[in-house]
Amino acid sequence: MNSAPEAVEAAPEPATTKKGNAVGRTVSSVVSGRFLISDNTLKQMPFLFFVAFLCLLYIANGYFAQGKDRELDTLNTQIKELNTQFQIAEAKLMYLSKESEVARATAKMGLKESVIPPDKIVIDNKVASK
Numbered sequence: 001m002n003s004a005p006e007a008v009e010a011a012p013e014p015a016t017t018k019k020g021n022a023v024g025r026t027v028s029s030v031v032s033g034r035f036l037i038s039d040n041t042l043k044q045m046p047f048l049f050f051v052a053f054l055c056l057l058y059i060a061n062g063y064f065a066q067g068k069d070r071e072l073d074t075l076n077t078q079i080k081e082l083n084t085q086f087q088i089a090e091a092k093l094m095y096l097s098k099e100s101e102v103a104r105a106t107a108k109m110g111l112k113e114s115v116i117p118p119d120k121i122v123i124d125n126k127v128a129s130k
Contacts, residue, residue: 029035095101103113 026035029038035041096105106112
C-alpha cells in the first residue's frame with residue numbers, strides 16, 4: 001500500500017509547472033527590462049515602431065476630427081444667426097416697401113403720389129425706320 005501513494009505523489013503535472021515558470025519568467029523579464037535586449041524583440045523592433053507610429057497617427061486624427069467638429073458647430077451657429085438677421089431685414093424691407101410707407105417717406109421730401117395713371121407710349125415701327 002505504500003507504493004501506490006508514492007506513485008501518485010511522484011507524478012507532478014509537468015504542463016502546469018512549466019506554464020507557471022514561463023509566466024513568471026515573462027513577467028520578470030518585462031519588469032526588469034531584459035526582454036528589450038533579446039534577439040526576438042530586436043527583430044520585431046521595426047514592426048513595433050510602425051505600430052507606435054500608427055497609434056500616434058490615430059491619436060492625431062482624433063484631435064484633428066475634434067477640432068473640425070468644433071469648427072463645424074461654430075459655423076452652424078453663425079449660419080443660424082445670419083439667417084435670423086436675414087429674415088429680420090427681409091421683413092423690415094417688405095414693410096418699408098409697402099405703398100403707404102413709401103408715400104409717407106416721400107411726403108417729407110415734398111413729393112406727392114400721382115393720381116393720374118401713367119399713359120402707355122406706342123411707337124410705330126414704320127415711322128421710326130425712316
